[in-house]
Amino acid sequence: MDVYLPIANLSVNGLVIVALGALTGILSGLFGVGGGFLTTPLLIFYGIPPTVAAASASTQVTGASVSGVFAHRRRGGVDYRMGGVMVAGGAVGSLIGAVLFKFLQSVGQIDTVINVLYVLLLGTIGSLMFREALGAMRARKGGAPPPARKRRHHPLIAALPMRWRFYRSGLYISPLAPLLLGMVTGALTMLMGVGGGFILVPAMLYILGMSAGVVVGTSLFNILFVTMVTTMMHALTTHAVDLVLAALLLLGSVSGAQIGTQLAAKVKPDLLRLVLASLVLVVALRMLWGLGVRPDEIYTVTLL
Template sequence: MQIYLPIAEVSVNLFVLLGLGTIVGMLSGMFGVGGGFLITPLLFFLGIPPAVAVATGANQIVASSISAVLAHLKRKTVDLRMGVVLLIGGLFGSGFGVYVFNILRELGQVDLLVRLCYVLFLGIIGALMFVESLRALRSSKRGAPPKRRQHGWVHGLPFKVRFRTSGLYISAIPPLAVGFSVGILAAIMGVGGGFIMVPAMIYLLGMPTKVVIGTSLFQIIFVTAFTTLLHATTSMTVDIVLALALIVGGVIGAQFGTVIGMRMKAEQLRILLAVLVLAVCGKIALELLLRPAEIYSLSAGGF
């Protein structure tokens, strides 16, 4: 069943869009990521212009994240205080990111920037997470006791705040910095930033994995909603028809993903997420290197 997307100006299969939304929603519930790192590149592959994919993909992230957070709130695995600190940084970061996005869009360089950002960030984060997860998985199989969190430079910074749900007493500066960085990525790459934030919260801030997922999703909701609003009002690249199809699938998938994620070990969740990140990175990098089907194309206004 083909439907026409008025802003993207292409026709796509409705059931394919619903399926994409469901799959990404499941990932959101399982891993604590918004799923933008996956759904935005998949929209590229369907022929959706990158500018529209980035702006519209954030709508689906909001819907699936809300669905997943409600399930985590019932299990009391959301650190609301940490989420608010991350959110403050995220809102400032997304505002700055949209400003940069619109400048590059006017210059006609936004498509290349988005794809290069995906290859760079997904490659680095995926590789680091995969290596660490393999090490943790081998240690757990050998029965080695988990290492205690070590006090590092993060714990020596000022402006300390007690995060009771996470069992932490650390400076508010690192969470603000993580939130700011994720906000920029949300605006430029159309992602919730979970693939950056989840590893940062685990390895940099020292948060327990069971709390990280719900807290990450809580911050993602508001940052991506704010980013979507900015894109809709400044660049007019949000396709409501595309967004609705993705949202319906995402809300359903998130509930199933949360149940599956609660039944898996933390090490298994991290290694699966790493494999997904590396797979998407490889696909985008391959498309950048291969000879395009259409070598020349004419466009107006840098689009």
């Protein structure tokens, strides 16, 4: 079933795009993270231009985050004050990301920068996750439970001025910390099409020291609004959002997320983290290999 993508300016098999969306939806349901950090690389591997893949993936993440936010809201798992500060930072970060995106696009380096960012981020995060998951599995096999994580924010966070109370998160810290974290996430969302959950969740736990009960819900709350802003920025500045591509991805991810949620209840958490870390590392290595291989077409002509 061939479908023409007007912004990408090519025809693709619509069922393949739906299947890619379903795969990222399954991963999202299994591992509790947004599928944006895998959607963009998979689209690039399939032949979608990196600029269109990044812009359209953020649109998909917006739609996929809605149901998650409502589910966590019902059980009180969203810190709206913390989320609001991070969304404000994310809006500023998306503006910075838009300027960088246009500049890199004008000098013809945006595709390379997107690939390099994915290699660095996925390689680093995948390695840390793999080491942690492997250590936890070895500890359980030896009969010793893994050490409990101490909930404490980073010493640099404690040194920041003008503290606020974030009651749901159980924190008394400066709003500058979540504001800066939101800015970084917003810029990365604009450049890479990621929701930012795979960066936000560890940062909120280990840097801000947030309560684990509100981390995922607050992260989804931030992702929902930041991806909305970045989608609008892409539509107004880069004109790289392909609504046909985004609709096909969303169709697959909504159904895939339900399957992933059911599978998650049947598999051990440590094994899930190990599988996710391995998958992230495989994608990072594949993108690294693509950066070093001579392309089939050395020269391309595009309209900026």
